[in-house]
Amino acid sequence: xxxxxxxxxxxxxxxxxxxxxxxxxxxxxxxxxxxxxxxxxxxxxxxxxxxxxxxxxxxxxxxxxxxxxxxxxxxxxxxxxxxxxxxxxxxxxxxxxxxxxxxxxxxxxxxxxxxxxxxxxxxxxxxxxxxxxxxxxxxxxxxxxxxxxxxxxxxxxxxxxxxxxxxxxxxxxxxxxxxxxxxxxxxxxxxxxxxxxxxxxxxxxxxxxxxxxxxxxxxxxxxxxxxxxxxxxxxxxxxxxxxxxxxxxxxxxxxxxxxxxxxxxxxxxx
Numbered sequence: 001x002x003x004x005x006x007x008x009x010x011x012x013x014x015x016x017x018x019x020x021x022x023x024x025x026x027x028x029x030x031x032x033x034x035x036x037x038x039x040x041x042x043x044x045x046x047x048x049x050x051x052x053x054x055x056x057x058x059x060x061x062x063x064x065x066x067x068x069x070x071x072x073x074x075x076x077x078x079x080x081x082x083x084x085x086x087x088x089x090x091x092x093x094x095x096x097x098x099x100x101x102x103x104x105x106x107x108x109x110x111x112x113x114x115x116x117x118x119x120x121x122x123x124x125x126x127x128x129x130x131x132x133x134x135x136x137x138x139x140x141x142x143x144x145x146x147x148x149x150x151x152x153x154x155x156x157x158x159x160x161x162x163x164x165x166x167x168x169x170x171x172x173x174x175x176x177x178x179x180x181x182x183x184x185x186x187x188x189x190x191x192x193x194x195x196x197x198x199x200x201x202x203x204x205x206x207x208x209x210x211x212x213x214x215x216x217x218x219x220x221x222x223x224x225x226x227x228x229x230x231x232x233x234x235x236x237x238x239x240x241x242x243x244x245x246x247x248x249x250x251x252x253x254x255x256x257x258x259x260x261x262x263x264x265x266x267x268x269x270x
Contacts (some may be wrong), residue, residue: 003030005127006134007053008067015063016263017146019138020056021153021212022068023078023131024049033075033123036113045072047103049156051236051243056154058256064263065138069131074099074108076127079153079210087210097128097211103161135216139223148266150186151225152259153212159231165206171199171234175209175227181217182224189265190226193258199234224266 027045034042053068060066069078080097081087098120101107109115115123135151142149160168174190176182187203194201209217209227217225235248 003071003126004028005071006067006069006131008065008134008138009053009057009060010065010138013063014065014142014145016259017142017148017266018064018150018152018259018263019135019142020059020064020066020259021135021151022049022052022056022066022155023153023212024069024073024155025052026069026071026073026075028070029072029075036109036115037074038108038110041074041102041106041108045074046106047073047157049154050232051248052154052156054243055156055235055248055252056255058252059259062256062259064259065142067131067134067138071127076123078128078131079155079212081211081214082124082128087214098123103163105163132212132215135212139216143223146266148183148222148224148269150182150262150266151212151216151223152262153209153225153227154230155207155210155227156230156232156235159233169206169229169231170202171231173202173205173207173229175204175207175213175229176225177209177213177217178204181209181213181219182226183219183269185265185269186224186226186262189261190228190258193261194254197254199254222269226262 025048027048029042056066077095077097077099082097098115099108100114139149139151157169172194176187191203207229213225213227216223235251236243
């Protein structure tokens with residue numbers, strides 16, 4: 001495989017029982033896909049989780065490996081099911097692993113250039129499956145040292161997306177698939193740390209975790225998964241052109257505290 005699909009920031013060996021996944025911050029598009037996308041979409045990539053890897057850049061210094069996608073979610077959405085049931089059963093707009101529109105319903109592709117079944121299979125094989133396999137391997141490697149491990153799936157989104165929710169989103173949204181993807185002690189720890197801050201926090205509302213949380217979270221086997229969604233204006237400027245130094249520093253301090261406390265809980269779980 002010649003096209004780099006992810007970047008792995010890691011110490012030689014995990015020092016904490018956590019890995020961080022960032023599936024939606026990628027902006028790269030292979031030429032054969034770029035030729036089919038509308039030029040305005042290709043230029044703006046409007047649903048990107050901007051600067052999330054930079055926000056979590058401290059993880060390596062803590063001994064927490066971080067894997068983040070280099071590919072745009074418009075090439076393949078790593079946090080949607082390739083097949084099987086949809087993530088949500090309400091009336092919100094849902095995009096799949098090979099999205100055809102933006103969150104706002106804008107067409108991604110030039111006329112008659114939508115991916116067919118063969119192209120979907122090709123992208124699944126080249127881009128989707130290898131990322132999930134890499135996450136699985138990171139978890140397996142970490143399990144060799146720790147009894148319990150946590151996959152922390154990191155996301156961000158525009159403050160308001162009416163097609164997904166009628167009201168603006170909270171500052172931060174914790175998701176654990178309604179308690180199915182992580183031990184309650186981990187969810188409670190993350191919620192406690194975040195709520196002891198100036199930010200507005202919600203739990204499983206309106207996001208409860210995507211396919212990565214659903215696929216990897218298996219508390220019975222001591223593998224836990226939490227998703228943290230964050231409104232982008234919490235840490236960056238409204239124009240989405242750069243991080244806000246003051247805002248992002250405050251968020252990074254909070255995230256570091258949260259991950260360290262989660263690590264402490266993991267290491268005491270029987």
